[in-house]
Structure formats: structure tokens, C-alpha cells
Amino acid sequence: MESAWLIPVFPLIAFVLTVFFGRRLGERAGWIGVAGMLAATVLAASVFRDAVASPEGYAASYPWLRIGDFEVRAGFRVDNLEAALLLMVSFVSLMVHVFSLGYMHGDARYNRYFSLISLFTGAMLGLVISDNAVFWLLWWEIMGACSYLLIGHWFEERPNQAAAYKAFITTRIGDVLMMAGFWYMFKLTGSLRFDDWQAWVEHSAGGGVDFTRAMTVAALLIFGGAVGKSAQAPLHVWLPDAMAGPTPVSALIHAATMVAAGVFLIARTYFIFAQSATALAVVAFLGAFTAFLAATIAIVQSDIKKVLAYSTVSQLGYMVMALGVGGYAAAMFHLWTHGFFKALLFLGSGAVIHAVHTQNIHEMGGLARKLKVTALTFAVGMLALSGIWPFSGFYSKDEILLAAYDSSYPVLFWVGAVTAGLTAFYMTRALILTFFGQPRDLHRYEHAHEGGPELTWPLILLAIPALTAGFLAPKLFGAPVHEFITFGEHVAAHEPESVVVLTGTLFSVGGILAGIVVYGLRWISTATLRAALETPYYVLREKWFFDWAYERFVLGGSALLARLVAGFDRAVVDGLVNGVARLTVWVGDVTRRWSTGLVHTYMLTLFAGVVALALLILQVTGGLR
Amino acid sequence: MTGAAIAFAILAGIVLLGAWRVVTSEQITHSALFLGLTFVGMAGLFILLQAPTFALLHVLVYVGAVLTVVVFAIMLSDPEELRGPRPDQPLGERLRRRLLSPYYGWIPVVVTGALAVVILVMLARAGLPAVPQGEPVTDDLGVIGREMFTRYSVPFEIASAALLAALIGAIGLTRRDVREADGRRPASRAASEPGHQPQARVAAGEEVDR
């Protein structure tokens, strides 16, 4: 575990090499990234094995920066959770890299692409093991920058630019709040180390109203970061648009790296949240709301990637909700499993897009016949996402529902269950419309064919954990999940309750059945449904107006403000400066006119001056009294 | 009322009248004459102040030199005022018109009036003596002469230098240039001669040059 810090280093080396030698190597440069990731994955696996063997974890730090008596140390820490995440991230990323080899073949900016995904992965891996706020932020923001550049990979098109911009700015809004949260913690503790914070919080726990309020403030500020990065309402708007990037990037962002970071942030600072019931409630309800919201929107999306994108938002909401209700282990577990199956789904959709060159599911259909591996693995991912036993998603979702059920807000349990049903429904819809039924666009259908091994093998390799991660996890971890991923002594293990399991499964199966009924068997025409539910449909198509609000307030607002400020600057501030200058010159011109050229004016002024001077002096000396 | 007082009153009257008419006479020659009158009145006052030498020198220089020069100048300058009287208006009318024009009327009056008031008020406060605080120097010519060439010899030399300067200046300003008289300019310098170009420049700059 001592060598855990090397895990991010490999992709970073790959990044540097690709930057400097990529151009010379041409498309062979992709292999640098793959090699880097392979090394990272192997090392992550070894670290994971060590972590399983020694539950106390490992931490080390070195002097990095000293400002007076205040010190920031460069350090890393590996715990069970981190080890598991490292493994998942590096594995998924490896798959994405491999997949990209084929997917990005022939792209004009192949090297740039590979260098960035290496950096992206490296940043995520670094984030996972960082032990203090500065380095956390470092990796966190590098991911943001990478996501910007990758989403804008095809920057020739304006919408792609806009999407990239949107992604960066919305997450930035969250980021700055998180930074403020970190500073706030500095104010309280005088440190930027997570462990110091934890020690301080635990030391001062129960410190009265002030303490709780401080914790609430800190927690909510930090939560802002999670809201942005993990695409919680109302900052979720960037994520669906981020589909503008190449599909493997979507896989990387949505499964393994960026969005996971937000949830992980809450986990990392959970000791703060735990001190504030208010903060936890906010987290829980916002998560639940996001989960439900995104799930509903996903139903009406016709872009296969958008469906998956909203499903990501929804699943992240799930995790956040879980954290809010105290399901720390559950959330992390779900994060872990979700990483596998969501990567699988995205790569699967990538394979489809690669085959048919469209993202619109209404132009697909019947592809299962042509893309057998893809269809099969996509189905695995879909079932895992829907939470069907024995797929991995079932286990983690079950844990979350359990946590919600046990919490003080049982309503969240029902929201979770309904969302699960919705999730199953829209995934079924996506699956059926894509792979089954009759091809709706014959031309595309004719030309569709399965990609090369670099496309299919990642799917297969990801399908395995998507299928098995749930039930194999306890064996893998050598302990039940909630014992492997623990948070202090606060979160007790939830006893499995059959009610929960049953309800969850019921909703999921119900969702799938409904999907089959509507899209597979076509017992109910979608047109009828649309007509019957006109208003809700409109609201969903408009994505609950969040995008509208973003355009209106963030983009429009900033543009308006910029125009106002720039205009104010020119007209008022600079106008004042120029006005003073002009006034001076004007006064000068008036003064100049005093010099009329007439001797009489001069003498008159002179005499008047004498009188005035005499009076002045007399006044001063008291001579006038 | 003593004789001295009567003499003072008369002399003061002469001086003030003379001064007044210097300013207000329509004809400048009249002004010059009234200036002479003022000088004479002043001399009388100096005598009254028991400064006969001063009075003498005053008359000598002012009447003999200054006034002559002034009259000389009036003759040479041949201004319009010299060409004869304008239609005489009644004094009241003249005063009214004068005072109504601000620039040459009431503003100067106000300014000089204020100045006079300030000075007079201060004089009133000064607690000036009514009688001389001693007897005057008897041999004033002798004393003045001696002082002038001993103690005041340096200022005397400076003053003579000033007279010299005035002389040079007056000659320098009024003397007709040889070249001018010849009516032509030296050929070799004509090109770079500033005479042409500056004039042109000045003329060109006239509008902007305020």
C-alpha cells in the first residue's frame, strides 16, 4: 500500500509522454495510455489485496508547503474504501482506454484525446487517495478542465463548445462553494488536512448550537461541490449536455471519474455532515429529488446517451440520498457497482453509435441481430442498473433502500422505490428500442456491424463485474460490505429486511414489465400515452425547465451583467475620469478668457487683487475688527 | 483757520482738480496741461512741508523733463484726440454714460473706491500725529546733497544706470533702422531671414493663437 501513490502517477506519465511524443507516434500513442492504465490497474489490484489484508489502511505525508506556522503536507491515504475505488476506477478507465483505441480511430485529435483521458484518470486516482483539501482540489479541478476539453473535443461545432462551457461553469459554481467550505474548515481548525478536520470535529462534537451551526455551514458549502460535480439538482444540467463529447469520455466521466468524485466528496467529509442533522436532511432530500427528477426525464429522451446521462444523474441522486440518510456504506457500494455497469452501458451505447452513426434510438431497432455482443452486454448493464437480482446493482440499491427505510424519513424509501421502477422502465425502453423490434432506419441497419476486439472486449470484461460485483463483493472484500467500508462507529449495519428487498424488486420488475408492455409488445401506443399525459410530457421534454433556467439565469444573467458592468465601466467610471479631464480643460478655457488682451482687464484685475489681498491680510491679522 | 490751512486747502484743491481733469479732459493736450497744474500744486505742498529743495527738484524734473516728454509724445503720436474737441455733452450725461458702462464705468469706480476706503480706514486707525514731531532739517539742500553722494551713492549709481537703460531703450525702440531706411534687406540673408517667415507664421497663427 505504500506504493499507492504510484497509481495516479502511471496515467500521468502516460499523459506527459503522449503530450510530448504523441504527435510523432501517431495512433500508436493510444497504447501509451493503455499501458499506463494497465500498470495502474495492476498496482491498484495489488493495493486492494493489501487493503483487504490489513484493514487499518495506510497514510503517509511529506512536507509540501509551509506558510508561517501553517503547513500543508502532500500526502495520501489508502483505506478500504479508497482501495476499492482505486480498483474500480483504474479498471473501468483501462476498459475505456482500450475501447477508445477502436472508437477514436481516425480522429483528427487522437493524441490530444488520449493524453486528456490519461490525465483525467490520473486526476481521479489522485483524488481518491489525497488526504487534504489542497490536493483534493487540485485533482478535482484538473478533472474539471479535462472534462471541459474532452466534452469540447469536437470544438468545431458550437453546441459542443456550449456543452463544454456549461459543464465547466456549472461545476465551477459548485466548486467554489466547496472551496469556501474548505476555507471555512480552515477557519475552524487551522488546517486543511481531512484527518485534522475529523479529529477536530470529533474532539469538539457536541459543542452546542454554535458548533452545530458551523458544521451545517461547512457541510452545506462542501455539499455544493458535490452538487456540481455529481450533477445534483439544480446543477445537474451540464451532465446530459456533456454527451457532446466522444462516448468513451462519457463513460469515463459518468462512471468512473468525475461524477463519482462528488459523491466521494461527501463520503470523505462525512464526519462533518454527520454532525448536522440539517445538512444530512438537505443532502437526503436533494438526492432523492434529483433521483426522481432525472429518472422521469430519462423516460422521454430519444438520444441513447441522454437516456444514460439522465440515468446517471438519477443514480447519483440515489447515492447522495443514501449518504443523507446515513447509508454511507450503501452509497459507496453503489458508487462502486455503478461504476462498472454504467461504464458498460456507455461503452455499449458507444459501440452502437460506432455501428450506426446515430444516437437517436428512434432510428435504431433490431440491432441485437447484428451486434450480438453489444446487445448482450448492454442487457447485462441494463439489468444491473434496474436492480434485478443477481446483478450487481441489485445489491447496492438494496442497501440504499434499506438505509432509507431505516432512516427518519421513510418517504425517501418510497421515492427510491418509485425511482427504481422508473429506472427499470426507461432502461427497458432504451434496450427494446435499440436492439429489438424492427429496424426503423434500414440504411443504418444495413451498414451496422460489430466493432473490432478493442470495442468488444471491454464490453465483455465490464459485463463480468456488472454481473457479479454484487454478490462477489463480500468475498472480494473478505467481509460484508458495511464492515469493509465503514464510517466511524456511527453507522451501524442495516439488517436486511424482506419488505425492502421485496418492494425494491417489485418496482424494478414492474418497471421492466411496463417497458415491455409499452415498447416491446406495444399494447399501449406511445402516442396515446403522450396525448393522455400532455402536460407532464411537456414538462419532461422541457426537463423540468432546469435548462431553461440555466440559459436564462446563468448564461443570460452573466451576459447581461457583463454588458452592464462593461457599459458602466466605460460610461460612468471611465466617463468620470474623462469628465474630470474635460472639466479641467473647460475651466482652463474659461480662465484663458480672463486674459482678454486688454490692458484694462489686466490692470483692473491687478487693482482688484490688491484690494482683495489687503482685505485678506487685514482679515487674517484681525485688522478688520 | 490758519494761513497754512488755507494754503493747504487751496493747494489740495489745485492738485485734486488737476488730477481729476488729467483723467477726465476730453482733449489730451488739456490733460497734459492739467498734469502740469498738478505738479505745481504738488510743489506748493512740498514747500508747505518745508522741503523746498524737494519742491524745486520736483518742478525741475516733472515739469522740465516729464511733462515735456509727454507733450512731445502727444505731438508725435498725432492721436485722434488731438484733432479737435468732440461735441461736448453735459457733464451729467457724460457721467451717466460712463457709470453705466461696466468696463470703463462702475467697475473701476468700485475697485478704486474700495481701495480708497481701505486705505482711508487704515489711515484713520493709524493714530497719526497732528503736528510734526520735531523741527525739519534746516540745510536741506546741503544734507540731501551730502547724503546723496555718500550714503546713497550706490542707489544713485543704480538710478543713473536706470536712466542710461531708459536712454538706450528709448533709442533702441524708436531709432529707425538703417536697413529699413534703405528700404531693402541684405541679400545674402534673405533666404534665412526671419523677417519674412515669422511674419507669415504670425499671420497664420493669428486665429489659433489666443
Next chain:
Amino acid sequence: MSASLPYLSLILGVPALGALITLLLPAGSKQAIRTLGTVALAVPVLLVAAVWAGYDPAVSGPQFVERYDWIPSLGAQYYLGVDGISLALVALTALVAPLAALASWNIEHRVKEYWVLLQFLIVGIFGVFLALDYLLFYVFFELSLIPMYFLIGIWGGPRRDYAAMKFFIYTLVGSIVLIVGILALYFLTGASSFDMIELAQRAPAAVPEALKLPLFVLLLAGFAIKTPMWPVHTWLPDAHVEAPTPISVILAALLLKMGTYGMMRITWPTLPDVARELSGVLAAFGVIAIIYGAFSALGQRDFKRLVAYSSVSQMGFVVLALAAAAGAQAAGLEPAIAASAAQAASSAAVFMMVAHGLASALLFLLVGFWYDRTHTRDFDKLGGMFRTTPVGATFLAIAAFANLGLPGFSTFIGEFFSLMGTLPVFPVAVYAALVGLVGAAMYNLTMLQRVAMGGPREEYAGLPDVTGRELVTFVPLVAGMLLLGWFPGVVMDILNAPVTQFVAKLGGM
């Protein structure tokens, strides 16, 4: 620490000598003039390196001191020295100056005069950071003004006349007032010299209460305009837009730092009480500058104007941090937290100066890079540069991200720690500044998109990409930003001792 050579005098002397030799060269020998100038501006790099190597970070007072009588009857001395704060800025100057020199090679108009002025300008800037005598400081402070006027006025853009004059008069107003403040200080303290350190030590006790505020204003005005603090910043966009590229670089990277350096060196330590009392107001000005600058930048359509306004915004962080440093002791915090906050804010302020120097230099070089090629700075006429000139555009991307405060680049360290140090003192200001941080992202990315993204434009097909000389100017800046972004300790370590002293002075300890 070996004082065998008068390093600091040499740092001043080499460019000055270069300027004088340039004066003697025939105006036609352009290459010789350029080579000489570049060398003369590059030699200080070595000298500064030597000073850096010999600098003892544990000592808080000035080092490498050179002190001779200059005007004994006034008590003015030729008194040079560096501490960590000035050394950081001297190093920045030493780095940026040769780059600006290299960027000046394509100036073909009146080459000789240009290089003479450029070298004198750099002498002035070095001098400001090195002088420890008020009068000497002031001389250098003003010395930088005159060459700048000509450099903008002769080699500038179409509105150079207006811009140069505005710059000159505007900054002059502030700096003349400064000399009044310095003299007032001199007399009030009853000092017999213009020793900055001595005067600052005596001032708090010696200046009568009633005069403290006016004196503070006098000592602040010049620096505030130079920095520039909102709302006295409007000379900056005009000056920048009209100035030739290398001069913009120097203006943004070095000249503005003279303002905040002055605050740190003179204004704050001299009257810490007033600084503390006014810290709230100053912080407000800082925050307004941050937000206002950011959104003004966003509202620009001219590439260079945008970058110029970004300077206003970035320097706002420095002002905010300095305000926080001043106010920390009065914010009712735990002493340890207060000290640590003040320390962090002050160090970060210096760091931010250096960081902004690097980032803005790169940005202005890039503005010039495209302006040279396309002869426009209008966003509407730019675009697609990732395709047309990919290497240049990559540098722009780096610069944009560095400038918006992306971690890994030096600006982040400056922003992060300055706001971290500020939050305990002025929480509201920091929360407001967050808007500015988002705004920074907005304008930097807008800039990047409008210049570099989009499809390639036909009219710019075949534009040459980065030349070797340009690469030499870009790379050190990027390297510097990355170095300081990843290893901020390089600079922070030398700041610790002097900043501790600075904070102690502000705390009245």
C-alpha cells in the same frame, strides 16, 4: 551569503549600462541593438539566481544590503536590499524582462529608442523592488513612468496618444501624492533618514491620530492607482490595448505589482492601525475589483481588453488578501487562527503577484501572437485557432486555465490561499468573491472558445504557427506557472520570514 559582489547594484547596472551603450550604437544596427538589449536584460537572471542561492530564508530583514550616502543633507541613501517579498518580485522581473525583450525583436520602428527605453524601464522596475530608501524608491517608482509613456505613445496602437497620456497623468496623480505622504512621514517621525524600515517602525507611535487617516490615503493613492484598485483602474484597459505586446507584458506582469508591493512595503507597515480600521473598506474594494473586473472582462469583444480587465480582477485578490492581513487581528478570531490567516493571506498576496505576473505575461504574449498574424483582436474576427495554429492555441488553453485558477498552476495557489486567509476575517467578502471566481471561469473560457475553438477560418489558412523565438518566450512562463503551481514552496519558503514580520507589524506586536 556572500556579499563579495554588489549583486543588487549589478542587477540595476547591467540594463542601465546596456541602455547607455545602446545610445552610442548607430541607429541602423538593429540586430546589434536587439542582441545587446536582450543580453543586458538576460544577465540579471543569472544575478538574481545568485542572489536567490545566497539568500537565507531564515532571516527576516533585508539581505545583500548595499548602503551608501546619497544626499547626506536630506538623509537619503543609496540603500538596496532584498527580503523574500522583494526577491520574489525581483525574480519575476528577471524572468519576464528577457522574455519581453525577445518579444520585442519584431519591432522595426525606431529600434534604438525602443531598446533604450525598454532597458531603462526595467531598471526602474528592478529599482522599485530593491530600494529600501524612500526617496530612492520614489525615484525608481517614477522612473518607470516616463519610458512607459513613450513606449505606449510611440509604438502603440491607433489611440496611443490618448492611452499614453491617460496612463501618464493618471498614475502620476497618485505617485506625486505619494511623495507628499513620504515627506509627511519623514517629518512626523522626526527621522533623520528615509530608511523605509526605520520610518515604518517609528510611524505608528509618531504620527498623531488625526493625521493617520490622511497620511494613509496619501500613501495609498499612488499604489492604488498603479495596482489598479477599483475604481481607479480605467487607465489600464486603454493602456494595455494600445501598448505593443512586450510592453503590455511588462505593464501587466511587472508594473502593476509595484502598486501592491508598495502597499505591502510602505502603506500597511507604516500605519497598521489605519490599515486595520480600513480593512473592511479595502476588502470591499478588493472584492468589487474581483467581481467587476471579471464581468467587465466577460463583456469585452476585444481580446486584449478582456485580458486587461482580467488583470483588474486578479489584482483584486491581492488587495483583498492584504486587507484581510490587515484586519485579521481585529476580527475576533483565536490568535493562532488569526495569525495563520494573516500569514496565509499575506504570503498568498505576494504569491498571487508572481502568479499573475506569469499568467498575464503569457496571455499578453498570446494576444500579440495572434495580433501579429491576423492584425485583429476582435473576437468576432478570430476563431478556429486550435485548427489553424494548434501549438499557439494550446498555449492559450494553458494560459486560460492558469488564469482562471486551475490548480496545478500558480494562480490557483495564490487565489486559494489568499481567500483562505481572508475567509476567517471577511467571510462575506469571500462569499462574494466566489462569484468572481465563477466569472473568471466564464471569461477565460469565453476567450478560449472565441479565439481557439470553432472551425478553421479561411482567411487565416496557412498562418504560421509558433516560431522558435515565440516558443522560447512562452515556455519559461508555462514552466514557471507549473513549477509554482506544484511546488509553491519554492517561493513561499523565502516569504515566510519577512511575511511573519509583516504580520507581526500589522498586529501591532
Next chain:
Amino acid sequence: MPVLRADELVFILPEIILAATALLVLLADAFAGEERGAGARRDWIGYLAAAGVVAAMVAVRRDAGDPGAILGGMVARDGFTAFFKAVFLIATALVALISIDYVARRGIAAGEYFSLLLLATTGALFMAGAANLLTFYVGLELLSLSSYALAGLMREDPRSQEASLKYFLNGALSSGILLFGISLLYGATGTFDLMELAQQVQQVAGAGAGQWSLLVLGAAFLIAGLGFKAGAVPFHLWLPDAYQGAPTPITAYLAVASEGAAFAAIVRVFFTAFEDAAPVWQTAFLTLAVLTMTVANVAALRQVNVKRLLAYSSIAHAGYILAAVGAGSELSRPAVLYYVMAYVFMNIGAFAVVTALQAQGEGEQLRDFAGLGRREPALAALLVVFLVSLIGLPLTAGFMAKFMVFRALIAAGNYWLPVIIALNSAISVGYYYNLVRYMYVVPAEKEPVPDTPVQVPAPVWTVLAVCAFFTLVLAAWPDVFLRWTSVSTMVMAGF
């Protein structure tokens, strides 16, 4: 009765030499015959005059012995006098040198010109060295009368005539006012001797007697009269016209010597005689200072005639010096002295450039300076140095001069006036830099640049070099000069 001692004449040897040279010049010119024909430039007259000035300079005695009044109590013998004598003589020498070519090209009669110049200087020297109001007055008149004539010596130029006339009418009236003030002072104290006056003022001020009102009023008139000479607002209106019309070297001369002499007299009179009545004049001078600098600076902003611009500039500088006077502190006198000295070099330097251009018919208008930076780089660069100095930026004499003024004011606890001066300096950039703009910045499209080279004669180059040298040295190594100024005030008679 004070005895006149011949050996004391050595102290006014410079004046004697000057007056003698004036006569010599005049006679030499007269006897040189009538060969006023082609190419007969009488440059040698100018050199003769300059030589006389240099000889006078050599004759200036600094080792004055005990400070005090000599020659019947009429003349002061002290370092202060020596200082101003040296400064005025330097100024005159410089002016003489820049005159030579100008006089020849403008067709001014060299004999009159140079003899009047020397006589004017004689007057200025006596003004500075006056120990008695009488000496002061006759010195003043000698200077004034010569100046009136000098201003009009380009007698074919209507502007020169107008300048002369305006200068004369205003000057004569103001000297009337000055005299009236002196008569009131005489009424209050019964003396013209400055040191006796000081004692009397002390008594009167202490006793609060009736003479106080006469004294105060007399002082007011005296300030007005001297303020006129110095160009203080509101007594300044004659000045731009006179300066604009006068021959350019004379403009320079008036700006430095005449104004300088006024300040020498102001310092002499008010710091000697009125030291104990400081409130009487301090406020007055401070008020005048503020008015003077502000009015002059704003009025100069839009001037397009360079001489007029520089005329307003000299008014503004008078304002700065007045501020130093009004400070009334220990440091006031060194400040005034230093300022006058610095002003001599920077102002004559600036005028020398104008003269050089004017000699070939340009240089009067701002636009004549267009492109000078390329046309004649050295000349333009020197002018920049002088202008920068006139603004008061560091490393030039003007900065140290302003610095001294600030020092005097702040030492007296006056903080607001320095700020006003500072703002005024900034305003002054507006017009000084107008010249710089035209030389360097204003594009050639706007203002066509003549491609003829400027012919700068050797004497003008010499003057430029000397002025530039001192403008820089006075700032870079000011110590010796600062010491000189402070020593010169310390040994002043009456202190």
C-alpha cells in the same frame, strides 16, 4: 552716519563689471562703424557680453566675512546675495549665448540688446543684494526699465511692440502700488533699512500700536508689487502677453532672472524685515500660491503657442515657489533658493530649444514641434528632459525643487498645499506633454513634418548641454547644491 568705504566696493564688483561691460558693449557697437551691410553679424558683441558676465561671475565673492550691510547700509553682504548673484549671472550668461544667433537672425540691434541685458542683470543683482528698500526699488526699476525695452526690441514685430507696451503699462502701475506700500511702511516705521525695519516691526507687532494698520496695509501693497514681478495670480495677466511677444531669449530671461529677482527680494524683505509679522504675509502668500499655480496650469492646457505655454508654466512655477515662501518654515528659504536655481536650468534649457527652432522661423507653435523626435532626436530628447524636469519627475532638478517645496511646507505642518501642488503637477503634464506628444506621438499624417534639419548653432548647443547637465546633476547628486542653498540662507543678513 554709516561710512562709505571704498574697499567694500569689491562686493559689488560683479555689478560694476556688468555695468561697465554694458557701456563697453554699447560703445564698441557704436564705434564698430556702419558696416551693417550684408553678412555683418555682430556675434562678437554677444560673446563680449557673455565674457563680461563670466567675469562678473568670477568676481562674485562668497567669502563674505561677517554678514551685514555695507556701502552705507544699502547693500547686503552675505551668502544669500552671493548665491543669487551667481544664479542670475549664470542665467544671464546662458541667455546671452542663446541670444547671439537669434539676435542676428531677427535683425535686433545687438548693441542695445546686450547692453540692456547686462543692465537688467545689474538691477537684478542689486535687488537680490538690497539691504535697504531704496536699493531694492532702484534695482527693481533698473531691471524693469531694461526689460520693458528688451521686450520691444523686435520693433518691427507687432507682438513685440504689444508685449513691450503691455509690460510697461502694467509694470509702471504696479511699481506705483509698490511705492505706495513702501510709503505706508515708512509711515509705520520711519525707516527704509531692512534691519531697522525688522526691529520696528518687532516693536510694532509686539505693542499692537496704531502703526500696525499702516504696516499691514503697506505689506499688502508690497506683496502685490512683488507678486506682480513674480507673476502671481491675480497680478499675472500681463505676463503671458509680454512673454509671448518678447524675443524668445528675453522671454527666458524674464522667466528666470526677473522672476528670480522678485523671489530674491520677497525672501529678503519678508524673511528679514517681516519675520515677526509672519501671519501678515504667510496666508497671503499661500493664497496667492494656490491661485497662481491652479489658474496658470489650467489656463495653459489648451495653449498652442509654445512661448505662451511656457509663460503660463512660469506662472505656475512662481506659484510653487510662493508656496515655499508661504510655508514660512526654516526650510522655506533653501527651498526657494533651490527652486530658482533649478528653474534657471530647466527653463532656459526649454527656451533654448524653442530659440533654436525659432531662429529659422519655426518653434512658436505647437505644431512646429511635430515629428521633432525623428527630425532632430537629440534636440527633442533634451527638450523632454527639460519638460520632465518642469513637471517635477525624479532624477531631474525639478523634482528636487518640488521636493524642497514639499519639505518646507510639511515641515511647517502644512499638508494640504503639497497635495494641491501634486494635483497641479499632474495637470501640468497636460500641457508639457503636449509638446512631447507633438514631438513623438502625434502621427505624421496629422501634422506634416518638415524634412529640413534644424540648424542649432554652437552656443545654443553649449547652453543645452550645460542646462541638461545641471538639470540632471541637481537631482542625481544634489547634495552639494542643497548644502549651498542652506548655507546661503544661514548667513543672510539679519539672521
Next chain:
Amino acid sequence: MGAGIPLAYYLVLGTLLFCIGLWGALTRTNAIRILMCIELVLNAVNLNLVALNRYLDPGSVEGQIFGLFIIAIAAAEAAIGIGIVLMVVRRRGEVDINKIRLMRG
């Protein structure tokens, strides 16, 4: 002689003369007449000086001597003044100072 008259009378007379001179200078446009007014002013000063000399400092002639210098200077002044006026006259043919205003502003 003259002793019966208070000093103030002389001074008031001097003041009036002075002010008349000033007033004249202000209101008249003929340069020569202004020159005359200036002489009035100088006369006023002389009157003051001699009177003050007589009343306050009778044992000396200081005031008178100053007055004599003023007379001398006045003559010189008149000479040069006339010179200037004549120069102007020769060129312009008139001495109205209202019409001599090439330079202003």
C-alpha cells in the same frame, strides 16, 4: 509752516491722488494718458513720503531722498514709456490700447 495741518490730511490727499491716478489708468484708453496717470500715482507716493518724513522723522531727509529717487526713476520711466508709445504709434498710427490685442487667452 504747515504745522497746523494734521498729517492725516496730507495722507488723505495722497490717497485720493493715488486713487484718481489708478482710476484714470483704468478708464482711459490712450496710452499717453495712462502714462500721465502713472505720474499722478508717483506724485501721491512722493507726497506721502515727504509728509511722513516731515511729521514722523523730521530730523532726517530719508523720505525726501527716496522721493528724489522716485522722481529720477519716473523721468526714466517716462522716457522709456514714450519710447514704447512712439514705437507703437509709428507702426499702428494710434495709441488706443483697446485696439492693441493681438495676443490674448
